[in-house]
Amino acid sequence: MAGKAEALKKCFKDFSQEARELYLDRAVPYLDQPPIPLDFYRRWVAPNKPCIVRNAFNHWRALSHWTPGYLREKVGSKVITVAVTPDGYADAVRGERFMMPEERRMSFSSLLDVVEGKVEQRGVFYVQKQCSNLTEELPELEGDMEPHIPWMSQALGKLPDAVNFWLGEEEAITSMHKDHYENLYCVISGEKRFILHPPTDRPFIPYRLYQPAVYRQTADGGFEVEDQMDAQKVPWIPLDPLVPDLVQFPDYAASAPVSCTVRPGEMLYLPSLWFHHVRQTQGCIAVNFWYDMEYDIKYNYFQLLNSLSGMAG
Numbered sequence: 001m002a003g004k005a006e007a008l009k010k011c012f013k014d015f016s017q018e019a020r021e022l023y024l025d026r027a028v029p030y031l032d033q034p035p036i037p038l039d040f041y042r043r044w045v046a047p048n049k050p051c052i053v054r055n056a057f058n059h060w061r062a063l064s065h066w067t068p069g070y071l072r073e074k075v076g077s078k079v080i081t082v083a084v085t086p087d088g089y090a091d092a093v094r095g096e097r098f099m100m101p102e103e104r105r106m107s108f109s110s111l112l113d114v115v116e117g118k119v120e121q122r123g124v125f126y127v128q129k130q131c132s133n134l135t136e137e138l139p140e141l142e143g144d145m146e147p148h149i150p151w152m153s154q155a156l157g158k159l160p161d162a163v164n165f166w167l168g169e170e171e172a173i174t175s176m177h178k179d180h181y182e183n184l185y186c187v188i189s190g191e192k193r194f195i196l197h198p199p200t201d202r203p204f205i206p207y208r209l210y211q212p213a214v215y216r217q218t219a220d221g222g223f224e225v226e227d228q229m230d231a232q233k234v235p236w237i238p239l240d241p242l243v244p245d246l247v248q249f250p251d252y253a254a255s256a257p258v259s260c261t262v263r264p265g266e267m268l269y270l271p272s273l274w275f276h277h278v279r280q281t282q283g284c285i286a287v288n289f290w291y292d293m294e295y296d297i298k299y300n301y302f303q304l305l306n307s308l309s310g311m312a313g
Helices: 002-022 037-045 068-075 108-115 133-137 139-144 150-156 199-204 250-254 297-311
Strands: 051-054 079-085 092-094 097-100 102-107 124-127 162-168 173-177 181-189 192-197 208-217 223-227 234-236 258-262 266-270 275-280 285-292
Touching: 002 199, 002 250, 002 297, 037 150, 068 108, 068 139, 079 108, 079 133, 079 208, 092 173, 097 223, 102 108, 102 208, 108 124, 108 162, 133 139, 133 162, 150 181, 150 285, 192 266, 199 250, 199 275, 199 297, 258 266
Parallel strands: 097 208
Antiparallel strands: 051 266, 079 102, 079 124, 092 097, 124 162, 162 285, 173 275, 181 266, 181 285, 192 258, 192 275, 208 223, 208 234
16 A cells, blocks of 8 residues: 555656646736736636736726725724634634634724724734625725626626625734635735645645634633534644645645735736635735636546545545
């Protein structure tokens, strides 16, 4: 069995190397203008390749209007859901647990007070609820942007499943994971810093099962951990690509991460099933559109690769 596992690992390395040589880019390419829908589908969606699009939403009022002052006036009294953690890691492996944030309800102005340093609070604050939180919790901001990206909707033949709003502190980290969505990530202010891995790197990215738990605020403003004992264990990636532990996870050395920074007015196309780890600058504001992926042969190939990765240990 050991010999078969080693042979399988060699096949994985050859498979990943061929993908990098045949069609993957060494850096995330830039497009200087919004693409033609059919061309975008052929060049980026079908081959499952990321790119950064410039000048794709210059006409949005959000780019010039979403200042702290404007947001306080427009939605300052709105109560929204904010993820709060002691260390900035929400939905991430911490020790032997999969830790989920405390979901604190607070006014938008109160959040801005924390982000701008006007009020000191224990913990790291991040608007990251997803589930179309922009349309559900902040509909007043919809008029400052488009409800979807027309050329992407035409390319895919569908509208987005969700439109999400993101705002938080620099210490807020999105741990490495993948999504079953075609993702258009639009930065309004600040910067987002991505570490990306193609699906072909799956054999080198470790997964483990973890007991889920939730942070809860204590009476003194600190945090306690509440284990979710009745919940199923969560498969998650324990590796931190910023400081990968190659002693514990030696296979990761064979992977090929690609880093990119998305700046104001830029849009990252993050294809479905790509692994990503995300950081940001203080107070960064972004909006993203999730289009459900097609569960076609691409998905079947990934599921096969996922199963074989488990067999290789």
